[in-house]
Amino acid sequence: MLAEIKGLNEECGIFGVWNHPQAAEITYYGLHSLQHRGQEGAGIVATDGKVLRGHRNLGLLADVFKHGELEGLPGSGAIGHVRYATAGGKSLGNVQPFLFHFQDSSLALAHNGNLINAKTLRKELESEGAIFQTSSDTEVLAHLMKRSRTGDFMQDLKVALRKVKGGFAYMLLTENAMIAALDPNGFRPLSIGRIGDSYVIASETCAFETVGAEFVRDVEPGELIVVDDDGLHIDSFTKDIKHSICSMEYIYFARPDSDIAGINVHSARKRSGKQLAREAFVDADVVTGVPDSSISAAIGYAEEAGLPYELGLIKNRYVARTFIQPSQELREQGVRMKLSAVRGVVEGKRVVMIDDSIVRGTTSKRIVNLLREAGALEVHVRIASPPLAFPCFYGIDIQTRNELIAANYSVDEICRIIGADSLQYLSEDGLIDAIGRPYPDEPYGGLCMAYFNGDYPTPLYDYEAEYLASLEAQKNGL
Amino acid sequence: MLAEIKGLNEECGIFGVWNHPQAAEITYYGLHSLQHRGQEGAGIVATDGKVLRGHRNLGLLADVFKHGELEGLPGSGAIGHVRYATAGGKSLGNVQPFLFHFQDSSLALAHNGNLINAKTLRKELESEGAIFQTSSDTEVLAHLMKRSRTGDFMQDLKVALRKVKGGFAYMLLTENAMIAALDPNGFRPLSIGRIGDSYVIASETCAFETVGAEFVRDVEPGELIVVDDDGLHIDSFTKDIKHSICSMEYIYFARPDSDIAGINVHSARKRSGKQLAREAFVDADVVTGVPDSSISAAIGYAEEAGLPYELGLIKNRYVARTFIQPSQELREQGVRMKLSAVRGVVEGKRVVMIDDSIVRGTTSKRIVNLLREAGALEVHVRIASPPLAFPCFYGIDIQTRNELIAANYSVDEICRIIGADSLQYLSEDGLIDAIGRPYPDEPYGGLCMAYFNGDYPTPLYDYEAEYLASLEAQKNGL
Amino acid sequence: MLAEIKGLNEECGIFGVWNHPQAAEITYYGLHSLQHRGQEGAGIVATDGKVLRGHRNLGLLADVFKHGELEGLPGSGAIGHVRYATAGGKSLGNVQPFLFHFQDSSLALAHNGNLINAKTLRKELESEGAIFQTSSDTEVLAHLMKRSRTGDFMQDLKVALRKVKGGFAYMLLTENAMIAALDPNGFRPLSIGRIGDSYVIASETCAFETVGAEFVRDVEPGELIVVDDDGLHIDSFTKDIKHSICSMEYIYFARPDSDIAGINVHSARKRSGKQLAREAFVDADVVTGVPDSSISAAIGYAEEAGLPYELGLIKNRYVARTFIQPSQELREQGVRMKLSAVRGVVEGKRVVMIDDSIVRGTTSKRIVNLLREAGALEVHVRIASPPLAFPCFYGIDIQTRNELIAANYSVDEICRIIGADSLQYLSEDGLIDAIGRPYPDEPYGGLCMAYFNGDYPTPLYDYEAEYLASLEAQKNGL
């Protein structure tokens, strides 16, 4: 399942609100509903129209703000961020929003996504004398703005936005406006909501339910949204756009109660499960899903297949950051913490196990084994997405094919490796149809399917050379 | 749902292991899988055959042991405890296991359940000069043992066990044995497992999966289990027993992957949902359950009713102890943290909402309201147990009928109070049959159904007078 | 210096206040000025006339109460305690005040000193069925009271106080009174002060300056002081008394700004230094003292000897509990943290180094070495008390002579061991006179000089056998 690569990806959650007397509190609750997008760090910056004040730290949102820090963030505008750790990036310095103080103004900046030309841009900027304080690519945008120097903030920002490439949903905060911008492909979701006269912007619509906001519209690719005391302004920094919504948002990342491009995530997953049952039915006694992200697909599979859906796998709800991992010795003795198979449900049964995806295969193998140890007679694995064979450069830090089992082995081989009785994946078209083709006239219905077919919607810039080399290497069997 | 009374009940989890080189670690992982039974405090005592060493504190298990405390607990025997806060009892002093040091020996003691004659016993003991260090009833057992003074530890323990009344699953640890005892009614579950030559004893069998143990047998009412270096010994302190397994363990408390009296909890819940569909079918578009405890019943209802099961309600997984609760003002604006209705699933739909129980009705009202605000056309509430109208004295701290809505209002009235379109409960017989009559020849199939019918399987001792007065008062309409 | 045995002794500080609207706060500030008497744990219990509430923990006072715990201790009466760790006793359970809840009342108890018949009493009590929760001897008093059962609290207390032997200054708190008691020898200081209509009782008078109280009188040996809403009552539990004030309180323990038996501690120390100059003059260039406890004596020595007093040794003020100790390797390279010699002061000089005492000799050796490395030509050590050759059983946990260098070596030998050019001690009479004979008609002027001459003012009870054996062993050269 995709949870295997947690800690490697760069998914994050962003949230902002303007014109609300308790802007920082609202942001706190909004971020709370986005915590599934990032558990390694959290931060909020707020403005009272004069000063920008911020607090951020490593850890869960609730821990970062447990000592009354919210009280130190007065004002009616705020933005916030929750983040995953990226490789080598578990440092406080990289926790967002970043807060830049200039001579006569300040700027806060939060970013969800991954730039693909950041190294080149950074190199250029540094050779011109810029000093970067973080190892985060996010900082590039601020330096680009400062170099533009048209004398007009919005103009500088547009110039900068046209220079950065890849996946980005940005939120910015100044003393007098909250600003959002989405990359020309709209890889990452970003939506606008309203609480009375206040506007909120969030990575997922589930945040709107949490703060009592109603949905207004999605931010479209290439748009630059400005919310200030005059209200909401929709501008754009480019018209050269194409919808390429990350299909993994539907499959794994987003919360089931969110809608992306008007499509409910749980429903899309359930339809994927139904389609999978049509494409890959197997006669069995029970259907079970790997919690939490594969539950919806498992329900759909069971419903379509006419098989009973059961809780055959249970996830421990109390796995905290401070939890002591069992030693290798204890693990070999069978001590396991996160997932349990339910003997009373699977013993003596033929089990269909639904998962969202297979990354390295190690987790799938472990779960198949768990089910067998709990007495399952047969374990048939069904994956509610096509084989994951290509890296992502727009926000998930899988940047070589080496770590992807589906890039290196056939379905039959994977089946043997994970020890299943049978293995089948959902087809590409099946997935696109099940999600529901949000933009039917665009390629893949407006989805980015590069994970599955290597068809990247943009040039790869900094990553191009290494990626091509890896393809070549693989071709040559290295 | 029963989660409403979290914080009021005295449910706990206990675990012990003997003859394992990493006894404290095994206990840690075992307790981890019992964390759902108690999140307010945790502790472990271990012995190396010479000394008993313990550590305990308020908080989640992972937090209590996050600074390397396990390393200070060497030895091959250990017991541990996770506990709920009881009213007024949120003090470190009450976190178990208790550790008593005597002149020439030590004793650790952990308790799941509630004694019903503790006040009387404590009064007697104090009048004889005993000093209690805690406000916990658990301490009574140790004082009773010291007063017995037959000169024989096991004899003293049996004398003490015969004096305490109510619900109790005890675990004790001395320098040379691990001991478990279960009350004559077996209100609380307690099971024995084995890892090679090591024995483990746990409140729920889910702990066995977690530590790689295999199930051996349940502890029976009135039994006294001793595990020492000679192995497992089964003794008893009374033969006057009757099975009265708390039905709430099946309905709400236990983890779905546990078996109680050989019956899997998830399966019992799913059967309850199916039975509920037969007794209380309603035509609707979707079935949804209140997470987490009502999910199994909702799956069963949907399957039996032939209606689609959907994730209509989502629980936030990151509600930490340090979380800042929204102010009254923000709550009124619609800020909500723990539960979200999924608009994409319920909007424009007739919804069947399955819950495990209704205690005060306030939570049910809130959830019905959530669903309506998310666009549900109709909300039909179905409860997978009979009306909860009588207090419990064996481990859940509801001790007056005043707080129970079903003790004070008819089903129709409750339906109006919670704002549902219709409300129906499962019948008593329906519940007993669905659970599966673990002891078919005993009353109620060996279950305690007192919550629902007031038929308490024991005298009420300390609680008798007040309980009768409350019944009388209610009769008189006070 | 005596600081060498920090961590081994049982010195503590106690404080109480009655009839003050902010009793817990006053206790906090009072204890703060007694922090030098114990840094390992702190606690406060307060009463509002109905309930006793307490908080205690390991650590410095400021840390123990840093999360607003004082706000949870309302009421106009309070007692508190700061404690040193005793061997094996670094456990939260032993941090005082202890709080005992009985059926219809509560009792808080704090203790400064050491009982010498506690083991015997505890054995008796346990054999009668008493359960001790701590390894602290303090608990004995409460059990003795409960066994007395005259039905009268004060009577029970007096009976219990007559049974315990050794050094004790007790403070007790009930819902309606604050009580203090001092052992029949008055080993530990205890004084009464007043803030308007409120009474305070404290281990040292320096606490009175801190809380704005004026000195009323000392508590006398054998007295039982009761402060309730009717005011101050002076009673006694025995008339069989003799003053034996611990001479170490003057020499080392007490703060220089405290008065004990009407004698200022700094002044007593300065007079000791002067007397030492008269008894043991040496021609030198500078006089320096080991901070902090030997500063006053060094000033006196310099003044009397007509030599310049200099800061030749500097103590780092920021040695925190969390400080990382240098590794053996770094220590050998000369890394040193607590004390520095001042090269600019001692280089090329003949130095008189004044210390309060020599316990094991290791610290003295290290300091002499420090001074030499900083360029001192000669180091003459002068000790402002006689050779410390006998253990203490009344509050300092030196219970064998083995660890005392002066019990095992002559002054000349010690001089060679510590590497000094010369070494001289103050005489017994010199010390007694310098302190000022608080009770001139009693032996040793009312002081306990047992450290120096083995003349214990009481039988030794539990310690007698072992002590005599150790004397015998030493005599036989073992």
Added chain:
Amino acid sequence: MLAEIKGLNEECGIFGVWNHPQAAEITYYGLHSLQHRGQEGAGIVATDGKVLRGHRNLGLLADVFKHGELEGLPGSGAIGHVRYATAGGKSLGNVQPFLFHFQDSSLALAHNGNLINAKTLRKELESEGAIFQTSSDTEVLAHLMKRSRTGDFMQDLKVALRKVKGGFAYMLLTENAMIAALDPNGFRPLSIGRIGDSYVIASETCAFETVGAEFVRDVEPGELIVVDDDGLHIDSFTKDIKHSICSMEYIYFARPDSDIAGINVHSARKRSGKQLAREAFVDADVVTGVPDSSISAAIGYAEEAGLPYELGLIKNRYVARTFIQPSQELREQGVRMKLSAVRGVVEGKRVVMIDDSIVRGTTSKRIVNLLREAGALEVHVRIASPPLAFPCFYGIDIQTRNELIAANYSVDEICRIIGADSLQYLSEDGLIDAIGRPYPDEPYGGLCMAYFNGDYPTPLYDYEAEYLASLEAQKNGL
């Protein structure tokens, strides 16, 4: 006393070591001995020749590194910093050393002192597109270096060092060198020591005693010291130098065991006290000093005046950051925490109270009052430096004369304000002579006496206009 302005000044401590296998540990111990120069934050950066790694946080050194952070800083080169909070600067972002990551190298930077043209430089840099991450002036140096772009690190650094004005002792660390630089006036002390083949550089020589290093030489004004694997290199960035050692380092800041320009600080202070006795003798019974910084002067005064030196004021050693300050109400009742007068010493006595300086006068008034309340008959205040009447711009954040009592009142008026019986200050020449004229041929013997006479050794740049305006305003009685 000068402690009054703690929290306002910018004094810091810096330390570095090169070619030591435990560089970070040595830095930790070195910084520990400099903790008196800054208690608000601490940090260390170390290099293993390839990477620079750092850790820094708010708080005392021991707290910042209490969780094993030192282990994450391997390598044989390291620099560290302890800092005071400056107004508005209590933010983690400002804690040093700063660590800058460039494309192909890294740079760590730590600073003691205050730049006086930082605002101007920062404005210029920002208008050229530079982004500052902190509000600290220290960052200016790095940006200046990056703008220089001669392609040669040392050349860039020299260019930058020539642009910054004011007081600065810098330490820099790269992958292959440790670098130190001192401003052309040498306002702040900086010395070089040696441990075998390792070089250490520290703000004060007391750090050398702590880490077992021997003194090599002071860093001279305008020098640029480079320590790399070839050893120690002494270069300079300017020859236009003049010694202006901050006289306050001798009077207040430095530790008594440090030598500055070869003069021991304790001895300088003691001589100041002696000189003060000659200039301002008063017949009295006791002499006492305000701890800790005035102790040496008090000893000198007493010795010269032939009066007894006593501990008349005691400072509580346990004033922690987490300490709860007494409420206004309790303060008015006389609750006081930091300083106590010793009744037993001052009661009925004529007291000479020696202090290092008077800033606002409020603390002096409070101490005089303390002594009187403790029974002093007369309190004669003697200040071991001249009236402090002019702001400092080189490292102490007093930037207007308004807050300085001596800038606004005559000595007689100040005497009345603080309630003393008499008040006298040391003369300017008396101070210079007592310190000992480190550079006898330079103005004021090489000392900066601007505090006392307004004779600033450099132009004031950014501060000029406001300073002149304040002089003017004062002249006009505003």
